Amino acid sequence: MGVVVKKVDLGWLDRTYVWPVMKGMSITFQHFIRNLFTSTAKRYTIQYPEMKKEIPAGYRGLHELKRFEDGAIKCVACFMCQEACPARCISIEAEEFSDLNITQGFEEKRPARFSIDMLRCIYCGMCEEACPKDAIWLRNDYEVAAYDRLSMKFGKWDLMNTYAEADGKDRISQDTTPTVPRRTIVM
Amino acid sequence: MDKLASLLHMTPAIFWMVVKVVIVFSAVMLLASVWTWVERRGSAMIQDRIGPNRAAIFGKIRIIGLAQLLADGIKFFFKEDLVPEEANKGLFWLAPFLAFVPALIGFAVIPFGKDFTSGGVTYHLSVLDPGNGMGLLYPLAIGGMAVYGVLLAAWSSNNKWSILGGMRASAAMVSYEIGMSLAVVTIFMTTGGYDPAEVIKAQGHLPWAWNIVHQPFGFIVFFTCMFAETNRLPFDFAEGESEIVAGFNTEYGSMKFSLLALAEYSHLMTASALVATLYFGGWQVPFVQNPAVMLSVASFLLKMLFFAWVFVWIRWTLPRFRYDQLMHLGWKVMLPLSMANLVFHAWRMSQGH
Numbered sequence: 081m082g083v084v085v086k087k088v089d090l091g092w093l094d095r096t097y098v099w100p101v102m103k104g105m106s107i108t109f110q111h112f113i114r115n116l117f118t119s120t121a122k123r124y125t126i127q128y129p130e131m132k133k134e135i136p137a138g139y140r141g142l143h144e145l146k147r148f149e150d151g152a153i154k155c156v157a158c159f160m161c162q163e164a165c166p167a168r169c170i171s172i173e174a175e176e177f178s179d180l181n182i183t184q185g186f187e188e189k190r191p192a193r194f195s196i197d198m199l200r201c202i203y204c205g206m207c208e209e210a211c212p213k214d215a216i217w218l219r220n221d222y223e224v225a226a227y228d229r230l231s232m233k234f235g236k237w238d239l240m241n242t243y244a245e246a247d248g249k250d251r252i253s254q255d256t257t258p259t260v261p262r263r264t265i266v267m
Numbered sequence: 268m269d270k271l272a273s274l275l276h277m278t279p280a281i282f283w284m285v286v287k288v289v290i291v292f293s294a295v296m297l298l299a300s301v302w303t304w305v306e307r308r309g310s311a312m313i314q315d316r317i318g319p320n321r322a323a324i325f326g327k328i329r330i331i332g333l334a335q336l337l338a339d340g341i342k343f344f345f346k347e348d349l350v351p352e353e354a355n356k357g358l359f360w361l362a363p364f365l366a367f368v369p370a371l372i373g374f375a376v377i378p379f380g381k382d383f384t385s386g387g388v389t390y391h392l393s394v395l396d397p398g399n400g401m402g403l404l405y406p407l408a409i410g411g412m413a414v415y416g417v418l419l420a421a422w423s424s425n426n427k428w429s430i431l432g433g434m435r436a437s438a439a440m441v442s443y444e445i446g447m448s449l450a451v452v453t454i455f456m457t458t459g460g461y462d463p464a465e466v467i468k469a470q471g472h473l474p475w476a477w478n479i480v481h482q483p484f485g486f487i488v489f490f491t492c493m494f495a496e497t498n499r500l501p502f503d504f505a506e507g508e509s510e511i512v513a514g515f516n517t518e519y520g521s522m523k524f525s526l527l528a529l530a531e532y533s534h535l536m537t538a539s540a541l542v543a544t545l546y547f548g549g550w551q552v553p554f555v556q557n558p559a560v561m562l563s564v565a566s567f568l569l570k571m572l573f574f575a576w577v578f579v580w581i582r583w584t585l586p587r588f589r590y591d592q593l594m595h596l597g598w599k600v601m602l603p604l605s606m607a608n609l610v611f612h613a614w615r616m617s618q619g620h
Contacts, residue, residue: 098487101581101584101585104584104585105580105581105584107584108313108580108583108584109313109580111312111313111314111315112309112312112313112580115311115312115313115315116312120317120320123315123316123317124315124316125316125317127317
């Protein structure tokens with residue numbers, strides 16, 4: 081089956097070539113004038129370090145290990161995320177901790193080390209899906225960069241404090257994962 | 268002026284010449300380098316982008332991206348100067364100069380202002396005084412030489428893409444030169460002389476007496492050919508990112524590349540000065556019979572920069588031609604058109620107009 085190519089019938093004015101060129105020039109000149117009188121901040125280009133794109137909901141960026149309100153880690157070191165991870169970038173070492181604590185309430189496991197190699201991670205969000213405790217979330221932050229490989233290995237502290245101001249909580253300056261629970265049950 | 272000349276152990280004539288040469292060529296080179304910025308920012312605005320605006324002096328003074336010129340210059344200057352192993356070394360070195368020098372010295376005969384008399388001596392505001400016997404044949408001849416720079420650059424780098432680019436440039440050259448020359452010949456004929464000063468004087472100060480009104484077809488042909496001559500976008504066959512890598516300057520880097528790029532923009536300046544001189548009355552100020560010298564210079568600069576901007580403007584409006592399309596245009600459209608233009612004006616002059 082052949083395709084009928086419809087030939088555009090040019091009028092004599094279009095065939096002179098000068099008139100269409102002038103029409104094209106008027107279009108480009110309109111763009112030029114319009115852009116000349118709009119400030120650079122209002123043009124289409126997002127000038128990156130000063131302006132940032134709005135990230136859509138459900139974006140998978142940098143990980144965060146969630147905390148309870150008292151600052152205790154939600155993660156129970158069940159290794160589900162490590163198993164689910166297709167890039168094998170999560171490595172967890174579990175430890176037992178027996179201090180009674182109001183949120184967790186009884187003797188439990190928690191990660192002694194929890195590290196994600198951000199260079200390996202493919203930001204697929206499988207760990208978030210796998211987590212039974214909603215302890216690991218993927219945030220909106222996409223500026224994950226460093227000068228060397230080692231600093232791209234995010235440890236437990238890094239993951240618990242990734243850009244914490246985005247959800248309203250302050251960034252904490254040191255590891256406050258309580259070895260002793262902050263709020264013991266008031267008898 | 269005489270005192271200054273004697274201080275420098277020069278005769279006043281030579282001193283005046285040196286002053287003119289320095290001012291004209293540095294101005295053209297400066298404008299050419301500024302025009303690279305105009306091209307980038309202008310194209311950005313035409314395409315709803317922003318363009319280079321971040322280069323800053325000491326990391327602070329941005330001056331709407333003009334520091335980009337400095338940054339580019341410094342970068343080019345300190346890049347490694349590579350010459351390909353198999354290149355013809357001598358010609359490879361020579362080619363950028365052969366491209367740059369003709370582009371610049373074409374400006375020499377063009378009067379950029381009204382001549383003035385001071386102390387009984389008439390000073391002409393063009394590097395070569397009128398009556399030098401070359402007139403406007405000189406920029407045309409020099410413009411014809413400009414393709415050698417491209418061709419040599421292409422040939423000496425011993426690269427197939429380069430050679431393709433050079434071949435296309437020379438093929439295009441053959442097809443547009445005749446039409447352009449005939450358009451200019453028509454002006455020589457109606458003026459009765461080929462000296463740019465005469466051409467300007469004959470056009471007078473009234474805009475409807477300028478050559479653009481009398482010879483619109485000649486203008487269209489000449490202006491179109493100028494695009495081909497300057498190797499600029501609708502007709503930039505010597506380069507073509509999509510087809511032949513970078514074309515004739517594929518193997519060039521560092522200062523040699525920058526010289527080739529600068530040659531294009533100086534050529535653009537010379538071409539727009541030519542268009543302003545031939546068709547828009549040169550330094551003539553519209554409706555002013557005897558303009559002041561500075562006013563005439565400003566008028567010339569304004570016209571020249573306007574046409575230089577039109578070069579940029581058209582570049583970002585039109586897509587590229589195939590080079591057989593330019594040859595079709597050159598031989599079958601522009602040559603007959605300028606020929607008809609010539610014949611029509613010859614007939615008109617024979618009728619006593």
